[in-house]
Amino acid sequence: MSEEIKKTQVSERKKRIFSAIQPSGTITLGNYLGALRNWVKLQDDYDCIFAVADLHAITVRQEPKVFKQNILEAYALLLACGIDTDKSMFFIQSHVHTHAELAWLLNCYTQFGELSRMTQFKDKSQKHADNVNAGLFTYPSLMAADILLYQADLVPVGEDQRQHLELSRNIAERFNGIYGKTFTVPDAYIGTVGARVMSLQNPIKKMSKSDENVNAWVAVLDKPETIMKKFKRAVTDSDAKVCVGEGKDGINNLIGIMSAVTGKTSDEIAEEFDGKGYGDFKTAVGEAVIEELRPIQERFEKYVKDKAYLEEQYRKGAEFALKISQRTLDKAMKKIGYLPK
Numbered sequence: 001m002s003e004e005i006k007k008t009q010v011s012e013r014k015k016r017i018f019s020a021i022q023p024s025g026t027i028t029l030g031n032y033l034g035a036l037r038n039w040v041k042l043q044d045d046y047d048c049i050f051a052v053a054d055l056h057a058i059t060v061r062q063e064p065k066v067f068k069q070n071i072l073e074a075y076a077l078l079l080a081c082g083i084d085t086d087k088s089m090f091f092i093q094s095h096v097h098t099h100a101e102l103a104w105l106l107n108c109y110t111q112f113g114e115l116s117r118m119t120q121f122k123d124k125s126q127k128h129a130d131n132v133n134a135g136l137f138t139y140p141s142l143m144a145a146d147i148l149l150y151q152a153d154l155v156p157v158g159e160d161q162r163q164h165l166e167l168s169r170n171i172a173e174r175f176n177g178i179y180g181k182t183f184t185v186p187d188a189y190i191g192t193v194g195a196r197v198m199s200l201q202n203p204i205k206k207m208s209k210s211d212e213n214v215n216a217w218v219a220v221l222d223k224p225e226t227i228m229k230k231f232k233r234a235v236t237d238s239d240a241k242v243c244v245g246e247g248k249d250g251i252n253n254l255i256g257i258m259s260a261v262t263g264k265t266s267d268e269i270a271e272e273f274d275g276k277g278y279g280d281f282k283t284a285v286g287e288a289v290i291e292e293l294r295p296i297q298e299r300f301e302k303y304v305k306d307k308a309y310l311e312e313q314y315r316k317g318a319e320f321a322l323k324i325s326q327r328t329l330d331k332a333m334k335k336i337g338y339l340p341k
């Protein structure tokens with residue numbers, strides 16, 4: 001545990017942030033620009049806790065060997081993106097048993113009606129009609145446990161997870177209402193909004209790893225030539241003018257990506273490409289993305305080969321996470337009336 005984390009633990013000066021990502025295969029440019037890159041920036045100003053949410057991932061069927069590899073790779077990739085275990089706590093959810101335990105307790109303070117209203121449950125139960133399991137239904141109580149165990153003040157989540165966060169707040173308030181203040185009621189983190197990256201093939205839809213058209217998304221670990229090919233194939237319009245505009249969703253998206261990666265404004269980009277064709281622009285966006293991802297890919301290759309290092313990091317994270325979360329779990333159990341061990 002670093003001195004910095006110890007200090008914040010004691011003084012609670014910094015606000016605490018919790019977030020997690022599921023290890024469900026490919027991590028996309030959308031995940032990176034919309035979420036991960038912001039997590040990295042938050043590490044200096046907040047007391048950050050991050051997790052690979054592998055318990056959530058089995059709400060859809062996983063092939064054991066692939067799943068195991070995906071968990072380890074997600075951990076390595078987040079390190080490669082810049083999650084720094086000297087500044088933040090970073091662990092694998094299934095290594096910290098308090099998550100499943102508090103999730104059970106919270107299930108008993110969550111109403112069937114509330115869970116039935118979750119749009120992600122409705123969407124996913126349609127998508128996986130052959131496996132509408134109880135875990136898919138109670139997924140938000142586990143997410144509430146993740147957050148409430150660490151008394152997190154703020155949770156950076158994308159639009160799709162807002163409803164789950166709202167439910168976490170309701171569960172915390174309900175529990176506190178019955179037993180007195182036990183959990184911090186978390187707020188959504190609204191900071192510099194991460195870029196919303198759209199599909200390269202259908203730019204009115206968000207870029208999503210579950211899109212069956214592989215040309216619709218770019219993975220953080222895609223090879224440079226694959227990245228370039230996908231950008232060259234990106235859907236645009238017949239206007240042939242590089243600028244933000246109505247009905248120019250494809251170009252708007254490419255400008256958004258270019259801006260997120262280079263830090264240039266849309267106007268600066270439009271000026272730079274004034275008089276140039278879409279071909280040149282797409283190549284330039286591809287190159288910029290390749291350069292942004294290159295150091296991450298290099299670090300990933302190094303980490304993923306070093307199993308001993310990864311093990312050391314995730315063990316350290318889990319040990320520390322257990323200490324903090326056990327305090328909250330004990331407190332909640334005592335309030336409910338369980339006998340101390």
Ligand code: ATP
Nearest residue numbers: 030031034035157158195196197206207208209210
């Ligand atoms: P799925 O395709 O299974 O829905 P996903 O690619 O949408 O997955 P999630 O695991 O649901 O990704 O999301 C992880 C994080 O990445 C969330 O914070 C989410 O808001 C963010 N995110 C995902 N896709 C994008 C995108 N296209 N643009 C910006 N942020 C995104």
Ligand code: LTN
Nearest residue numbers: 018019020021022053143146147
């Ligand atoms: N459900 C989230 C991942 C997740 C999470 C969390 C996010 C699991 N636990 C706690 C924020 C806080 C997702 O699928 N993006």
